Amino acid sequence: MEDLTYNIVYKGRILDGHDFDGVRSQLVEKFSLSREKAEQLLNGKRVIIKKNLDMAAAKKIGLALKKAGLDVVMTQFSIPAFGMPSPGESEAEGAPMPQPEAPVSNVSEPQEHKTRRKKPLKVTLPFEFHGTGGEYFKIWIVNTILSIITVGIYSAWAKVRRKQYFYGSTRLQKSSFEYLADPVNILKGRAIVFIFFLFYSVIAEFFPLIGGLLGLSFVLILPWLVVRSLAFNARNSAYRNIHFGFDGSVMEAFKVFVLWPFLAVFTLGILFPYVLFRQKKFIVENSSYGRTNFTFNAGPKDYYNLMLKGLVPIVIGLALVGVTFFLHPFVSGLIGVVLYFYLFAYFSVKYTNL
Secondary structure, three states, X not given: OOOOOEEEEEEEEEOOOOOHHHHHHHHHHHOOOOHHHHHHHOOOOOEEEEEEEOHHHHHHHHHHHHHHOEEEEEEOOOOOEOOOOOOOOXXXXXXXXXXXXXXXXXXXXXXXXXXXXXXXXOOOOOEEEOOOHHHHHHHHHHHHHHHHHOOOOOHHHHHHHHHHHHHHHEEXXXXXXXXXXXXXXXXXXXXXXXXXXXXXXXXXXXXXXHHHHHHHHHHHHHHHHHHHHHHHHHHOEEEOXXXXXXXXXXXXXXXXXXXXXXXXXXXXXXXXXXXXHHHHHHHHHOEEEOOEEOOOOOOHHHHHHHHHHHHHHHHHHHHHHHHHHHHOHHHHHHHHHHHHHHHHHHHHHHHHHO
């Protein structure tokens, strides 16, 4: 009779009572994995950790992994192995990285069932936000006061504090995001822009023609500024010590932030939903987490649907403003203000959710 062998399968989740950082440390210390490979193993996918073990060895290693915080099971099925050393063993150089694994099939299943089920597991991971209005108010009031006192100089530090609070309060799989920008670099960039506008204002006052050329030059360098800003923000954003990235081109930025908005003006606003679609698609699809690019699944139709749904309150609101203007101008103005804030909130929320 043949001896049975066992595989140890990581189910893609961390056991309750453990967190990502703690489990990663256990893998590095007790299983001699590098930090990078430990993070790759804990990416939420189901993988084989060790294969072709006898029962005693499988139980021993499985128990050690559970103590470390990994949700693992013993199986008798063969799938590509991660290659993790046993406790006390050293990691073999060039050990294979974890790969997505098909759901473990029952031995007695028909062949066509096994073929149909060999698809990577899809896992939806929810974001969590743990900030509070009271906490942010303290940050906001200090930022506002210091920015006023320093005539805007502190605004660079205010931006970093604000982003660090929101990033740190946002979690995915119990780990927070990080914002790592240096306020001094932000201040330098803002100082350059301020000096340019100051120079432009003086020149435009005394030499209107040259001022017009400078204004045109700013429009032309706007795409470069957008790309630089997006790249800076992504490069200084991180999750689990892996930085984000942005590699959009200046030419594509020129199309979506200058050319398309310019054309939309001549369509009485009909093209504006399409412009928003192109801009968001450009930002998302050129952004990445490490070496993995994001994908954007919304289409122009989705943006136009939101715009059409917003036309109803726009028409009703404008009608009320027009009717009340002749009866009571103050009430008309009040309705206009309410309409403005409602539409601002409506489109901000709807387009952000999309």
